[in-house]
Amino acid sequence: MESYKIDENGFYGEFGGAYIPEILYKTVENLRESYVQILESDEFRKEYHDLLKDYVGRPSPLYYAKRMSEKYGCRLYLKREDLNHTGAHKINNAIGQILLAKKMGKTRVIAETGAGQHGVATATACALMNMPCTVYQGALDVERQHVNVERMKMLGATVIPVETGNKTLKDATNEAIRDWCCNPADTFYIIGSTVGPHPYPDIVARLQSVISEEIKWQLEEKIGRNYPDYLMACVGGGSNAAGTIYHYIDDERVKIILGEAGGLGVDTGQTAASLQVGTVGILHGSRIKLMQTDDGQIVEPYSISAGLDYPGTGPIHCNLHDKGRAQVLAANDDEALKAAYELTRLEGIIPALESAHALAILPKVCEQFKHDDVVVLTVSGRGDKDLDTYLKYIDVMGN
Numbered sequence: 001m002e003s004y005k006i007d008e009n010g011f012y013g014e015f016g017g018a019y020i021p022e023i024l025y026k027t028v029e030n031l032r033e034s035y036v037q038i039l040e041s042d043e044f045r046k047e048y049h050d051l052l053k054d055y056v057g058r059p060s061p062l063y064y065a066k067r068m069s070e071k072y073g074c075r076l077y078l079k080r081e082d083l084n085h086t087g088a089h090k091i092n093n094a095i096g097q098i099l100l101a102k103k104m105g106k107t108r109v110i111a112e113t114g115a116g117q118h119g120v121a122t123a124t125a126c127a128l129m130n131m132p133c134t135v136y137q138g139a140l141d142v143e144r145q146h147v148n149v150e151r152m153k154m155l156g157a158t159v160i161p162v163e164t165g166n167k168t169l170k171d172a173t174n175e176a177i178r179d180w181c182c183n184p185a186d187t188f189y190i191i192g193s194t195v196g197p198h199p200y201p202d203i204v205a206r207l208q209s210v211i212s213e214e215i216k217w218q219l220e221e222k223i224g225r226n227y228p229d230y231l232m233a234c235v236g237g238g239s240n241a242a243g244t245i246y247h248y249i250d251d252e253r254v255k256i257i258l259g260e261a262g263g264l265g266v267d268t269g270q271t272a273a274s275l276q277v278g279t280v281g282i283l284h285g286s287r288i289k290l291m292q293t294d295d296g297q298i299v300e301p302y303s304i305s306a307g308l309d310y311p312g313t314g315p316i317h318c319n320l321h322d323k324g325r326a327q328v329l330a331a332n333d334d335e336a337l338k339a340a341y342e343l344t345r346l347e348g349i350i351p352a353l354e355s356a357h358a359l360a361i362l363p364k365v366c367e368q369f370k371h372d373d374v375v376v377l378t379v380s381g382r383g384d385k386d387l388d389t390y391l392k393y394i395d396v397m398g399n
């Protein structure tokens with residue numbers, strides 16, 4: 001049987017690997033040689049799980065959404081990552097990587113951020129662990145996401161606005177990598193999604209796998225079997241989706257449906273649907289599908305949701321898509337907005353705009369569902385941060 005897990009060389013099918021500058025080779029090699037042993041040690045597991053429980057607030061509930069189930073003709077359960085401390089799944093990863101950094105003797109943390117969600121999660125973990133933290137963010141994003149910038153500053157992080165390129169996520173990432181190249185010995189680079197050179201996608205997937213670990217026993221408790229018929233999640237870089245499917249990735253009884261950001265439409269050029277419009281290339285040290293011109297220049301992605309506008313998708317999902325293991329659909333801006341209002345009005349849950357892209361896939365796939373099919377959909381974050389956007393459309397969406 002085909003496995004979709006990582007292979008011994010750090011690839012998922014033809015995707016992944018570690019394409020890094022020579023100067024980082026030793027640092028990444030050191031991480032590659034030690035991460036599995038650290039993550040699987042009793043000491044790490046205990047510290048990590050204690051923090052997930054008492055600090056993050058896990059386990060996150062698996063909630064049976066009755067009215068949504070009626071609407072879509074299935075048994076729909078929502079995995080409530082929106083209820084975590086700091087409001088999304090990203091904290092699972094940030095806490096894990098900072099513990100890893102400490103165990104490796106690193107004394108300084110850097111991160112890149114786009115919308116600021118990963119920056120806030122990292123700054124939070126650094127405050128908790130008394131670790132100096134520098135966050136690179138495109139100058140345009142610093143302007144657009146100023147509440148998150150204030151949060152990071154309040155948490156004690158140094159936010160460096162990046163003035164090069166389009167002044168967005170890709171440029172912030174380049175700057176973070178530049179910093180890492182200058183300070184490889186003492187600095188740990190906390191990457192926020194299942195992207196970047198091997199072993200980062202595997203580290204992030206393992207840390208987020210607490211999501212599917214919980215889904216297993218929560219389903220056993222609720223329905224008497226530990227697997228669903230369908231798993232659904234949104235994909236930007238791919239971390240909440242990777243965590244949602246981790247323990248089921250080779251279990252073909254479980255179908256996987258992923259929602260990426262269509263923006264104004266997959267064919268409009270204003271999109272972030274990189275699995276559907278992307279071509280194979282190397283970004284951020286990894287061989288993935290990304291949005292690029294014929295001569296290899298990165299195309300700036302567009303989505304109404306700041307957390308989904310990465311120009312590529314991590315190697316795990318590129319492979320799942322390529323092999324047909326996952327069904328990948330795009331949800332456009334207007335469909336995501338509509339889905340966010342629907343969940344709010346039917347269940348009293350205001351989701352993050354990113355998560356709304358998973359919800360917006362439901363009407364596109366519900367014809368596949370049989371009435372007693374169990375569908376688990378991960379609500380990756382809460383919508384407080386998106387309120388301005390939601391209010392802008394309330395006349396259209398909220399009647």
Ligand SMILES: *Cc1c(COP(=O)(O)O)cnc(C)c1O
Nearest residue numbers: 193236237238239240354380381
């Ligand atoms: C960052 C973010 C995402 C997208 O990132 P993934 O790595 O694909 O999970 C999705 N939802 C929320 C709430 C986010 O903050």
